[in-house]
Amino acid sequence: MKRLLAAVRGFFARLFRRAPAPGRFESGTAGALQGWVGTAPLVLPRRDYLVYLPRGHRRFGRRPPIVVLCHGCRQTPEDFAAATRIADAADANGWLVLLPRQKDDANAWRCWNWFDARTSRGAGESAIVLAQVDDVRREHRGDGDRVVVAGLSAGGALAAAIGVRHADRVRGVFVHSGLACGAAALPADALRVMRQGPDVDVVAIATEARRGRPSPQPVALCVVHGDDDDVVAPRNAAALVRQFLALNGHPALARGGSSAAADGLPAAGLPAAGDLPLPDRETRDTLASGRIVTTREWVDAGRLVVRYVAVAGLGHAWSGGDDAFAYNDPLPPPATEILARFAAEVAG
16 A cells, blocks of 8 residues: 555656756846936947846746846857856856846947946946846846846946945945946046056045945955956956945955065066055965965955955956857856855855
8 A cells, every 4th residue: 555655646746747947048128217328328228138047947936146247348148158157157056147238339349338427326337237137136036135246347347336336236246357436537548547557536436335325235345356467457456345345334444454465476467565455364275277366355243345366377357267258268266156156145
């Protein structure tokens, strides 16, 4: 009798068992009334996007986090997704992944217009991407309270602007080879800022943004930057660290001391002395490839505020990416894994 009941149960279990649906990409478009960009005033404030629905995604149950991944210049969402292997990470972690698409007529090199004054103030393309987040939240039941915005280069600068200006909408910001919010005061200054660092007080921008919020919500930052980056100088990574420490009211900026070239990394690509306040934690790993990875962290009451991963020998490229695509370096550390760990900490 027991065997018969077990066989019947097994039959019905097999009959009604469903394999998890495979992950898939879908397309969408969204816009914002505040999304007009001063550098492309005739372009409608709408952008297309891809969204990746992870393996086993359902329209019921707990809403999954939304990870926004903004491509760099001369990239497409399809290339960026393939090169970063973001679909595998989404399947493993249950993310919805939003990949905004820049229009050719909004920027001839398909760069996000991070240097546009409206965008760096939180309107412009910052507002468009947030409208896309809302679209994904509604259409695919994403969790609007667990959003991480990430990007490479110009996409990283756009992610930083969203984090600074819309801290109430974002749990974390991941910037690979990017720049601080408002780093360039004018579009004509963008190339010089990329090579030399910000020409404005980015800490003051964050302080003003923090003052403008009734109850400041923490927005963690993770920065990955190559010390050999000759397109976006590592000084920009140091500026990002300082900006988000100020945004989160971390005391490191006030307590003095610095972490700089004396740490033994190649001096050529490092921020100048004083650009980085002393971290709360610091580790250094030598990988099998010979690359040195230095990770500095600033925390508050056990909560991560800023993580800065400096990769010796890495240029202007996604670390650990597929080098069949431009702006990707195949050597570790894998930036997608660093992003996954960060997203689990701040939005898991």
